[in-house]
Amino acid sequence: MRETQGQTVQVSPLSDDLAFLDIVTEWDLSSAYHSWKPSIVVPPTFLPGTLPRVIAICNQKGGAGKTTTALELAMSLIARGLRVRLIDADPQEACLTVWLRYFWPEDLAEPARKSLEHLYFDQTVTLQDITYPTPYKGLYFVPSFPDLEDVETKHPTGTDTNLQYHLSKPDDGFDVTIIDCGPSLGPLTVSALVASQDVIIPVQAASGLDVRGAAALNRTIRSVQGRLNPQLRVASVVLTDFEKSTLARQIGGKLAKAYPNAVILPARTSVRIGEAQLDKEPLRVFAPTATTGLDYDRGASVLFGNKGAA
Template structure:
């Protein structure tokens, strides 16, 4: 792993006395709306995975909150003392690599700075070579840029299984790898799903189109499970931009029925996420007491570290 001499800061855990959502075993569609309370659903059948863990964050629909979800889950995990790697598998210009600062090693010329695209096209590049430190202790990033789109268009040999091959080595001491997928169900997303143990699906709580995108993702997951990764599972659904409404309640109930073994976790709306992105800071740093931060913190504890 490419380390840097730059100093990183430790991310502090949150206090236990904050306004966390309750945890329940099923999505409540029975209580009258006036008395209904938003809660995180952890079904009795949910089994947290052992570490190390590889998780793909994806939904075919753009704007569902994949990058926010990836970064805030990562920040919650490093606050617990875990070593986390984010892989930016989204070729868009406004992706994780534009939001999260990272450090190239000192003394490495710009022409020798590698990124995710090089992993697919250069047999001599390893995942360790392109894993860089960020300002936060325990958090590392594999960056990408718009030319990652070449993987989609040219599909070099072994695209489907290369990421799995590299991640299964895991000689970097990483506890959780989060793969931030792009909005297309193309070769890059397929590569992430083949590599992953779990899928976490962000769905906007007020968007029927996001639910349709998740349905399309279901078909891709089924194909990957059948052909290349039979143990892949949907571990969680994050209801992003969540505000209490009858529509959000209906969408949450439908997703809980579709994924009966998955955690369903609302992430309450925060209008300052855009400000955090412009400041190039995770929301957890930019506005640490925000309810959205609390929701991702609780979701991370449930999804990845229960029973650790």
Template sequence: MQSGEQRRARAVIAIANQKGGVGKTTTAINLAAALARRGFRTLLFDMDPQANSSLSFLDPRELGPSAYELLMDGQADYSPYIYRTPVDGLEMVPARINLAKLEAKLVGDFDAPFRLKDRLEGVRASYDFILIDTPPTLGLITVNALVAATHVLIPIQSSYFALEGTDDLLETIEKVKARPNPNLRLLGVLVTLHDRRTTLARDVYEQIKRVFGDKVFETVITKSVRLEESPAYKESIFTFAPQSSGASEYAKLCDEVIERV
């Protein structure tokens, strides 16, 4: 890493898929925790008005300013918006339901797609990795994440309708690359919620590999009750169930992400 003013985050990774229930938040919180556990100073930016990433680590009753205020106000002092998590080395900008008002507020603003990118410029030098959890839409909030990112990671559930809508997502990524962010790269496609016991899941996995080729991560995230339970206890999978398959898989994904970046 470089020092001083030239030091910048190694990667800003938007975790995106307009389909809901594909493991975006599970991946955001556990990949962020894995990177922090490896010694990388990591920021998790919750851009989903549902705020599930935030609820996975923080008590909503103790939250003050959040992502909405940061994006709307843009104060020079970022400290009120950044919160420590229970994971050493991992901080986050949380979301609250008021983030749902952002698109309506920004409509017509000339800098609307660049708002997150501009705000992150003030903190990029402080982190090795910045991860952005996005909502299950292709609206202005997700576009902001893609414009601000260096990489995009796409979780795809291993199910019958796995690839439905991915054409729209890839088209959006290409439009972002065409003008506002030509340096955006597809970091990889992550197969999630995979049930190795079923023929359907295996067939879908092969179909995803045929479509995306070597962009598919070797790591596959299998269905896990432990992964579903850990956010309720405000923990990542690494402290909640360190011997579980989910902990092992997200540790391996972390290795692949570091290698690809």
């Protein structure tokens, strides 16, 4: 990891003046809809994560908000003073590598530039070799390109445990590593789950199909827990594009039952997300008054307690 450009933007927590969600131990599903207030559910059994920590953002259904969740959570954590590495494990062209600005070293010619795909096929490449700085202080990035799909089709030796191996090496100074998984339950997602302590599952708050997709993911998680990573837990379900509705309340209630030890975090919808993607900026930088960013700030506080807080 060569840092030839200085990171210049200091990211701060968003203003508490924005409307925020209360924290409860469970949603009230029996009250009349007009008197129901959406809140963040933190079960009594939930324990904030210790540091350092690896988190996989997973849901095999496309459009669930995985990339937004990965980036905005990372931004919330660096705003708390933590050092964060984002790994783009999605081989699609419309992925985090397209959204987030990052810096290639100035002395590194294009043919020598390496990405996540090289970590699986070249045993001489280390995670540090493919980790690049971004414009945001404390945030570093591992990019991917469509050739990462070769990992899914060619199954290089040790795919399942590759990321785990590299992330288990001596401390490199990162407090949190966040892995943005692609829309499948293939080898890349399994590799991310094997390497992680926590899974965060984004689910569209207005999509019953996303609830069914989360059930399929749960089978994969149980398989990984049984074979390769018994310490893996579902830390949170993020209800993306959240707006108060009867359907959103039903979906949140079902997911709270499916994952009784996980935080249920509503991330309110914002029309500015698409604009932020086009402008290649995180939402909280592009539109700091959007309540979505504050929701992820609150989520970071719950998931990590006071770690990194000023």
